[in-house]
């Protein structure tokens with residue numbers, strides 16, 4: 001497996017762990033516990049900056065662009081589905097950030113909105129990651145010649161270097177660990193959202 005694919009699969013692992021923590025927070029809210037508004041802001045920031053800018057950014061700017069050169073259009077087929085799912089996720093993350101930016105304790109409507117955003121985002125991104133791990137990335141590896149995959153490794157490395165100049169990526173990983181400490185849970189519970197019957201046969 002190429003270095004960039006391996007790295008993106010490791011990023012998926014971290015994203016899944018934080019999705020599980022977000023679900024744990026939403027479950028506590030649904031059970032009537034009050035949660036600090038800052039925690040909602042922190043989840044929003046992790047998904048905006050790490051999952052989206054760092055990870056989806058790399059897929060969209062580097063991997064998907066390379067896939068287009070080898071027969072995967074961006075406006076139909078699997079890449080188009082992935083792009084649409086990135087956009088759908090952004091909408092829910094904006095919802096979390098909007099509430100996180102407010103002041104005072106979360107009111108009833110805001111609590112419900114956080115639960116709603118989490119209930120959309122968690123299965124969406126979890127299912128998305130399963131599709132990429134089990135279908136899209138293997139398809140990319142088999143369609144793109146190995147010399148081109150090596151160029152993609154370099155290009156992804158350059159992307160990460162650029163992102164590290166704009167964002168505190170190490171700080172975002174610490175934020176993820178902190179969120180998992182605040183809302184510990186077992187990410188394996190998310191397997192219920194697999195929803196990808198073709199994944200295993202395609203893998």
Ligand SMILES: [Fe+2]
Nearest residue numbers: 056059082132
């Ligand atoms: Fe993606």
Ligand SMILES: [Fe+2]
Nearest residue numbers: 055059129132
């Ligand atoms: Fe991904």
